[in-house]
Amino acid sequence: MLVIGIAGGTGCGKTTVVNQLLKELPEGEVGVISQDSYYKDTSHLSYDERVKINFDHPRSIDFDLLTKHLKALKQNEPVHQPVYSFVKHNRTGDTILTHPRKVMIVEGILILTNPELREMFDIKIFVHADSDERLIRRLKRDISERGRDLDEVLTRYKTTLKPMHDQFIEPMKEYADIIIPNNHYNTVAIDIVRTIINEKL
Numbered sequence: 269m270l271v272i273g274i275a276g277g278t279g280c281g282k283t284t285v286v287n288q289l290l291k292e293l294p295e296g297e298v299g300v301i302s303q304d305s306y307y308k309d310t311s312h313l314s315y316d317e318r319v320k321i322n323f324d325h326p327r328s329i330d331f332d333l334l335t336k337h338l339k340a341l342k343q344n345e346p347v348h349q350p351v352y353s354f355v356k357h358n359r360t361g362d363t364i365l366t367h368p369r370k371v372m373i374v375e376g377i378l379i380l381t382n383p384e385l386r387e388m389f390d391i392k393i394f395v396h397a398d399s400d401e402r403l404i405r406r407l408k409r410d411i412s413e414r415g416r417d418l419d420e421v422l423t424r425y426k427t428t429l430k431p432m433h434d435q436f437i438e439p440m441k442e443y444a445d446i447i448i449p450n451n452h453y454n455t456v457a458i459d460i461v462r463t464i465i466n467e468k469l
Contacts, residue, residue, distance in 0.1 A: 270370065272371065272373045273375075275395070277399075279402035280397040288458045301366065301373070302374075303375065308328060310359075311359070319357060323357075324428050334382075338388055339388075344368050347366050380440035380444070394443075394448070406429070
């Protein structure tokens with residue numbers, strides 16, 4: 269199994285890169301694990317307490333479960349990926365049955381911050397986008413998909429998103445094998461990644 273880690277700041281276009289790779293590679297050979305499914309269970313907290321959690325800090329992620337699941341997949345065992353609700357700031361209690369594939373893509377803003385998880389990636393990709401561009405995308409997404417208002421998104425950006433990006437996410441570039449500039453012309457980078465994957469397969 270070939271494991272690919274795709275990291276980068278919020279709104280940098282990781283999902284676009286993942287979707288491009290899924291389109292380029294043979295159907296049924298690629299699986300995706302999202303770091304967003306592995307936010308820690310917060311059932312013991314009230315909603316008001318959950319809202320105050322800094323979800324952009326590595327300690328908000330259940331890396332133990334994520335690495336355990338990835339190890340199981342590497343041993344050809346299926347796993348139950350948790351389902352997370354951004355509206356409730358908690359796991360839903362549902363899971364998604366995820367089967368091992370020839371290629372597993374793990375994507376998320378903080379996946380390169382965990383040394384054990386980082387060691388498990390055969391290829392580490394960092395998607396880079398301008399901070400203004402990322403903020404615009406984040407605003408659009410959080411307002412339309414997650415029911416947040418403008419002030420809430422901007423306050424969160426200023427107080428947690430940006431400082432956490434500068435402290436934890438941006439420095440992870442040094443671990444990346446490939447840095448993809450996120451614009452609409454990154455087809456060359458995608459081609460390179462696809463070639464490497466095909467060679468390794």
